Every structure is written in C-alpha cells, then in structure tokens.
Amino acid sequence: xxxxxxxxxxxxxxxxxxxxxxxxxxxxxxxxxxxxxxxxxxxxxxxxxxxxxxxxxxxxxxxxxxxxxxxxxxxxxxxxxxxxxxxxxxxxxxxxxxxxxxxxxxxxxxxxxxxxxxxxxxxxxxxxxxxxxxxxxxxxxxxxxxxxxxxxxxxxxxxxxxxxxxxxxxxxxxxxxxxxxxxxxxxxxxxxxxxxxxxxxxxxxxxxxxxxx
Amino acid sequence: xxxxxxxxxxxxxxxxxxxxxxxxxxxxxxxxxxxxxxxxxxxxxxxxxxxxxxxxxxxxxxxxxxxxxxxxxxxxxxxxxxxxxxxxxxxxxxxxxxxxxxxxxxxxxxxxxxxxxxxxxxxxxxxxxxxxxxxxxxxxxxxxxxxxxxxxxxxxxxxxxxxxxxxxxxxxxxxxxxxxxxxxxxxxxxxxxxxxxxxxxxxxxxxxxxxxx
DNA sequence: TGAAAAAGCTAATGAATGTTAGCTAAGGAG
DNA sequence: CTCCTTAGCTAACATTCATTAGCTTTTTCA
Numbered sequence: 327x328x329x330x331x332x333x334x335x336x337x338x339x340x341x342x343x344x345x346x347x348x349x350x351x352x353x354x355x356x357x358x359x360x361x362x363x364x365x366x367x368x369x370x371x372x373x374x375x376x377x378x379x380x381x382x383x384x385x386x387x388x389x390x391x392x393x394x395x396x397x398x399x400x401x402x403x404x405x406x407x408x409x410x411x412x413x414x415x416x417x418x419x420x421x422x423x424x425x426x427x428x429x430x431x432x433x434x435x436x437x438x439x440x441x442x443x444x445x446x447x448x449x450x451x452x453x454x455x456x457x458x459x460x461x462x463x464x465x466x467x468x469x470x471x472x473x474x475x476x477x478x479x480x481x482x483x484x485x486x487x488x489x490x491x492x493x494x495x496x497x498x499x500x501x502x503x504x505x506x507x508x509x510x511x512x513x514x515x516x517x518x519x520x521x522x523x524x525x526x527x528x529x530x531x532x533x534x535x536x537x538x539x
Numbered sequence: 540x541x542x543x544x545x546x547x548x549x550x551x552x553x554x555x556x557x558x559x560x561x562x563x564x565x566x567x568x569x570x571x572x573x574x575x576x577x578x579x580x581x582x583x584x585x586x587x588x589x590x591x592x593x594x595x596x597x598x599x600x601x602x603x604x605x606x607x608x609x610x611x612x613x614x615x616x617x618x619x620x621x622x623x624x625x626x627x628x629x630x631x632x633x634x635x636x637x638x639x640x641x642x643x644x645x646x647x648x649x650x651x652x653x654x655x656x657x658x659x660x661x662x663x664x665x666x667x668x669x670x671x672x673x674x675x676x677x678x679x680x681x682x683x684x685x686x687x688x689x690x691x692x693x694x695x696x697x698x699x700x701x702x703x704x705x706x707x708x709x710x711x712x713x714x715x716x717x718x719x720x721x722x723x724x725x726x727x728x729x730x731x732x733x734x735x736x737x738x739x740x741x742x743x744x745x746x747x748x749x750x751x752x
Numbered sequence: 753t754g755a756a757a758a759a760g761c762t763a764a765t766g767a768a769t770g771t772t773a774g775c776t777a778a779g780g781a782g
Numbered sequence: 783c784t785c786c787t788t789a790g791c792t793a794a795c796a797t798t799c800a801t802t803a804g805c806t807t808t809t810t811c812a
Contacts, residue, residue, distance in 0.1 A: 332789080346661055350563035353769060366771080367790050375770065445658050447720045448559055454720040462717050489738045492731060496709035504675050507660045507667040518705060525702045529742050545759080567800060576760065578800080583759050588800065 333371045335361050337382045345441035349379055349449075386439045390460060393436075419476075420523050427498050427519055431505055431512070441506060461499065466491050482530045490530065497522045546584045548574050550595045558654035562592055562662075599652045603673060606649075632689075633736050640711050640732055644718055644725070654719055674712065679704050695743045703743065710735045 339360035343352040354375050358365040372378045430436050440461070447457040470491035476482045482490070501515040552573035556565040567588050571578040585591045643649050653674070660670040683704035689695045695703070714728040 348561050348563060348658065348662075350561060351662070354771085355769075363789085364791060365769090366773095366792080369771070370789050441661055445561065445661065448654055448658065449561075449564070458717055458721050458724075462713060483742070485738055485742065486734060489731070489734050492710045492713070492735055493706055493739070496713040497705045500675060500705070500709040500712060504671055508671050511671075518702070521699060521702050522705055525698055526706070529696070529698065566798080568798095577762080579762080579802080580760050582801070 332361060332363065336368065336371055336378060337385055340378050341382050341386075341435075341438050341442060344379070344382065345438035345445070348442075348445040354378075382442075386443075387456070389435065389439070394464065419472075420527065423494070423498065423523050424519070427502070427516075430502055431516075437506065440502075444506070465495050465499075469495055481532060483532050485530070494523075494526055545574065545576065549581065549584055549591060550598055553591050554595050554599075554648075554651050554655060557592070557595065558651035558658070561655075561658040567591075595655075599656075600669070602648065602652070607677065632685075633740065636707070636711065636736050637732070640715070640729075643715055644729075650719065653715075657719070678708050678712075682708055694745060696745050698743070707736075707739055 336357065340352070340357045343356055343360060353365075354368055355365040357378065358368050361368075368378070372381060430440070443453060443457045443460070446453045448454065466488070470488045473482065473487035473490040473494070477484055477487055477490075498519060501519050505512050505515050549570065553565070553570045556569055556573060566578075567581055568578045570591065571581050574581075581591070585594060643653070656666060656670045656673070659666045661667070679701065683701045686695065686700035686703040686707070690697055690700055690703075711732055714732050718725050718728050
C-alpha cells in the first residue's frame with residue numbers, strides 16, 4: 327500500500343499551479359507533467375479540468391475547517407472560551423498574533439490557497455464568499471471576541487472591540503499580502519508586524535483608569 | 540472629429556474584462572464584442588492580445604501617476620508640504636481618509652485596475668512591484684509623512700509614525716478588498732471605516748498637549 | 753470631388769487545449 | 783495461473799483561439 331497516491335498528488339500539484347497562474351493559465355498537460363504522468367491519464371482520476379478544480383476547492387475548505395477548529399480551541403462556545411481567555415495578557419496577545427501571522431506566512435498550503443483564492447475571487451460568488459469569510463470575516467469576528475473579553479476584564483481601554491480587531495488584524499493581513507507578492511521583503515514585513523503589535527499594545531493599554539469622554 | 544476613438548475604447552473594455560476574468564480568461568473575441576467590432580479588426584489598432592494588455596497596463600500607470608500627483612498636491616517636495624500640512628487637524632484627517640477611501644471605492648477605473656492587478660500580481664514581477672507600490676508602499680510612505688508632521692506638531696502621541704500609517708491605512712484597504720469581492724456589503728464597510736477613523740483619532744490624540752497651540 | 757489612408761468585415765490558418773477511444777502493463781483475488 | 787480492475791500510454795478528435803490575408807467601406811484632406 328506504499329502507493330504514490332496519484333489522486334492526491336494531482337490536486338496538490340494543481341493547487342501549486344493554480345496559485346501561480348490561475349485556473350485559466352494552467353493546462354491539464356501542465357498539471358499532468360507536474361504529477362509525472364500524461365494528460366490523458368488524469369481522466370482516470372477526475373472527470374475533467376473543472377472537476378480537478380472543484381476537488382482542490384473542496385480540499386481547501388476541509389483543511390481550513392480543520393485548521394480554524396484547532397486555532398479557536400475545540401468547541402466554539404463563547405461562554406467556555408471566556409474562562410480560557412479572560413486571563414490573557416498582553417504578552418500572550420503578542421505571541422498569539424505572531425503565531426497566527428507566521429502560520430499564514432510560512433505554511434505552503436496556506437500560501438497557495440490564499441493566492442489561488444485571491445486570483446479566483448472575482449469569477450464566482452462562491453469564491454468571493456470563501457475569500458471574505460476566510461480572510462476578513464472570521465479573523466475579525468474571532469479577534470473581536472478576544473478583544474471584547476480583554477476590554478471587559480479591564481486590561482484595555484473601553485473602546486469598540488470590533489474596531490480594535492480591525493486595527494489589530496488589518497496590518498497583519500496587509501503585510502501578508504506584501505509577502506505574497508514580494509517574498510523577498512519578508513524580513514521587512516515581519517519587523518513591521520512586530521512594531522505594530524508592540525505599538526498597538528502601548529496605545530490600547532489601560533494605564534490605571536485614564537478618564538476619557 | 541467626433542470620433543468614437545476605438546483605440547481608447549478597446550483598452551477600456553479590455554480592462555473591464557481583465558478585471559473580472561483575468562488575462563487568460565478573456566479572448567480577443569470577447570474584447571472585440573464589447574467594443575462592438577469583430578476580433579480581426581482589433582489588429583488594426585494593436586499588434587495582438589499581449590499588446591492590448593501592455594497598453595492597458597501603461598494607461599493604468601499613467602492614470603495612477605496623475606492621480607497620485609493631484610492627491611499629494613502639486614510638487615512632492617516634503618519641505619513645501621510641511622507648510623501645507625503642519626496645521627492639519629483631526630477633522631481634516633478624517634475628511635482626508637474618507638475622501639481617499641471613497642475615491643478608491645467608487646471610481647470605476649480605480650476599481651477595475653485594482654482588481655486586475657490583484658488577479659495578475661503573481662504572474663510577473665512587474666505586476667507585483669506595481670501592486671505593492673500602489674496599494675502598500677506609496678500609501679504607507681505618504682501617510683507616514685503626514686503622521687510624522689502631526690506627531691512633531693504635538694497633536695498626536697509621540698509614537699512611530701510609520702506604524703501609525705500602517706494602522707490607519709491597513710483597515711481602509713481591508714474594507715476596500717471586502718467591497719471588491721462583495722460589493723453588496725459596501726454600507727457595512729463604510730460604517731466600519733468611519734468607526735475606525737474616529738477610534739483611531741481618539742486613541743492617538745495627545746490630550747496633554749491639546750490645550751497648547 | 754476624388755484619391756489615399758484608416759478601419760471595418762469575412763474567411764482561412766495553424767497552434768493549443770480539453771477530452772475520448774482503445775491498447776497495454778501491473779498487481780491483487782480466487 | 784488466470785481474470786479483472788486500475789492506471790498508465792499513444793493517437794486521434796473537436797473546439798477554441800489568436801492571428802493573417804484580402805476585400806470593402808468609411809473617413810480624411812488636398
């Protein structure tokens with residue numbers, strides 16, 4: 327059973343190509359060559375090019391669901407999470423932010439999926455929904471929840487937690503986009519992210535009941 | 540002389556199509572049909588599909604240069620700008636931010652160019668450079684300069700101006716991306732942007748220095 | 753007005769691409 | 783061993799697409 331599992335390799339190589347050239351820029355012959363077989367042989371595993379794309383897409387959704395689950399702890403019950411996070415500190419926040427950033431920055435699969443979705447997002451509403459959900463809505467809503475808890479526990483200024491999440495997350499995402507299109511500037515991006523997180527904490531930290539109207 | 544100016548219409552329609560389906564997803568017949576002529580007639584104006592793309596690209600660069608110039612006032616001499624901006628207020632900052640956001644959000648040409656560049660950025664380094672420059676580097680460096688002046692004049696907390704620019708701009712850009720892929724959520728995005736700007740000003744305002752000046 | 757240039761059209765061409773048909777080799781099950 | 787399924791291959795096909803050739807119409811302008 328030590329099979330090379332061609333079926334899996336096809337979608338892996340297809341994703342690699344789609345993330346560089348986009349669906350229309352890749353031929354079935356390209357995919358086959360990357361896998362190490364002839365184009366006609368692909369049809370033993372998938373019905374056609376569109377079917378390969380769908381399979382890539384489904385795989386992505388599955389992987390994302392798993393990863394999101396592991397990131398947000400098991401069980402998305404907010405009441406339970408409160409117990410876990412109410413004691414979070416600034417240092418933990420920094421660590422968590424950097425961790426998330428580094429995962430999205432370095433995981434080959436995450437990079438390719440993000441690029442592919444970036445390229446394909448305008449072609450159909452399903453891609454757009456997935457893009458918005460994965461890279462905008464879910465991070466914002468998750469981190470918004472975190473900041474909600476932090477402000478309630480008094481560690482941060484009593485500002486709108488959703489906006490705090492936006493201001494925390496958007497710079498991370500922008501630096502991610504920078505690395506995606508100019509990977510040689512990774513170091514610069516990382517340093518910006520670190521400075522951003524530090525400054526964010528400084529700015530939002532509640533220094534002993536600073537009265538604000 | 541009331542010519543329809545086909546040559547111009549070609550690149551305009553081509554941009555519209557490229558921004559939806561990407562270069563490889565558009566055929567010369569598609570472009571011709573959008574213009575209202577036959578595919579073969581395109582070759583009276585451009586050497587080929589690649590030539591059309593180049594022309595679109597060049598037009599974009601030209602438009603962008605003009606728009607950047609008008610946005611950043613005439614003459615990009617920092618010393619001159621200081622005289623202009625040193626008296627900027629929070630209200631002006633809000634207004635400026637919203638204005639910029641609304642331009643990028645509603646200008647048909649700006650939208651299409653941004654989408655096209657988003658789709659094409661990974662295919663060649665020139666696109667990547669243009670993307671990074673136009674949507675990351677230039678906004679950050681320009682706004683960084685603004686915040687530099689504002690901090691020096693004492694209106695804002697003495698924090699890193701580059702990071703302030705990142706924290707101010709990145710949320711605007713993220714909301715722009717949201718509108719690009721889900722235009723029906725524009726209202727939501729605008730309200731987020733307004734809240735962001737207000738909160739940003741509150742957070743960064745230097746209360747101690749406020750009564751001086 | 754009339755000739756030349758510009759811009760359009762139809763038809764054809766050649767290359768690329770997705771897909772199918774049919775053959776062959778490998779390997780597991782009875 | 784034999785049969786049957788699986789997965790590979792070559793060859794062929796139908797389409798689609800970018801591009802060219804050659805003719806016609808429109809516009810320019812001397």
